[in-house]
Amino acid sequence: MITIFSGGTGTPKLIQGFKNICDNFSIVVNTGEDLWMNDLYISPDVDTVLYTLSDLINEDVWYGVRDDTFYTHELLKKYGIDEFLRIGDRDRALKMHKSYLLKKGYKLSEIVEIERKLFNIKQKVYPMTDDRVETKILANIDGKIDLLKFHDFWIKRKGDVDVIDVIYENSIYAKPLDKAIEDIKKSKAVIIGPSNPITSISPILSVGYDEILKNKKVLAVSPFIGDSPVSGPAGKLMKAKGYESNAIGVYEVYKEFLDILVIDNKDKELKNYIECEVYTTNILMKSLEDKIRLAKEIFEIL
Numbered sequence: 001m002i003t004i005f006s007g008g009t010g011t012p013k014l015i016q017g018f019k020n021i022c023d024n025f026s027i028v029v030n031t032g033e034d035l036w037m038n039d040l041y042i043s044p045d046v047d048t049v050l051y052t053l054s055d056l057i058n059e060d061v062w063y064g065v066r067d068d069t070f071y072t073h074e075l076l077k078k079y080g081i082d083e084f085l086r087i088g089d090r091d092r093a094l095k096m097h098k099s100y101l102l103k104k105g106y107k108l109s110e111i112v113e114i115e116r117k118l119f120n121i122k123q124k125v126y127p128m129t130d131d132r133v134e135t136k137i138l139a140n141i142d143g144k145i146d147l148l149k150f151h152d153f154w155i156k157r158k159g160d161v162d163v164i165d166v167i168y169e170n171s172i173y174a175k176p177l178d179k180a181i182e183d184i185k186k187s188k189a190v191i192i193g194p195s196n197p198i199t200s201i202s203p204i205l206s207v208g209y210d211e212i213l214k215n216k217k218v219l220a221v222s223p224f225i226g227d228s229p230v231s232g233p234a235g236k237l238m239k240a241k242g243y244e245s246n247a248i249g250v251y252e253v254y255k256e257f258l259d260i261l262v263i264d265n266k267d268k269e270l271k272n273y274i275e276c277e278v279y280t281t282n283i284l285m286k287s288l289e290d291k292i293r294l295a296k297e298i299f300e301i302l
């Protein structure tokens, strides 16, 4: 078996590839972007992974359910409750399920396990922790220093602020999930998917998984091609953390435990600056064929 660390866009694409060639893998998912919006608990990356594994995901935005309707969201707006995240009706049911059970005292991992079974998902899906860890962006906004919640930074302000640092609030008190650790121990290797190293993977590492990975074979796929991420704010956030915005920077983030880095053919010349095993291939996943091919190549490398 293998264990995959995931955020909510790049790695889910690769998960679609793995899903087509094997069942025996577990996924540890970032919860650093989880939030309560009004009375609704939103675990964006966990839900994206659940929808990806059950073939319901809206691949246009890698968020929510494909062909969903938005009647409730629009009605709430009419009633004066303007949700800053647009939640679809079917997607809302899953979020209400989480909110209801959390309020009854269930742990997030217990709820996700119920949902995994409801969706007939064979693979194990683990939120990185049952504790609350929040990724926050320390930003300079017109000369004023502010600590922004991730969604304030990315959704409300469209990432258009000077980023000074990124912190994982409460991570030193949070614990990794025992069941995820057991699966990592049983795994032949851990795969860090092509997710944002700063806001998707580092929050997972920050609760203690980094120590566990030191004793495992770890392969990571770069989310960068050249100096730019395939999508999203990873470049800006890498620079704020003092890393290069490219595959070398990805290596630097993971170097304490990384054995193999998969980078794009176009980045071949960066190989000389990376001090672990490097494998070059096409890492852009547009079609299902791309995803399956990359997943198969990763199996072959391992």
Ligand code: GDP
Pocket: 006, 007, 008, 009, 010, 011, 012, 013, 045, 194, 195, 196, 197, 199, 200, 221, 222, 223, 224, 228, 229, 230, 231, 232, 234, 283, 284, 285, 286
């Ligand atoms: P988030 O939770 O929505 O931020 O999603 P992730 O962190 O899982 O994914 C965002 C990262 O995925 C970005 O840094 C992208 O560069 C990367 N990404 C998206 N599509 C691809 C792809 O096709 N190939 C690779 N290698 N990376 C991708």
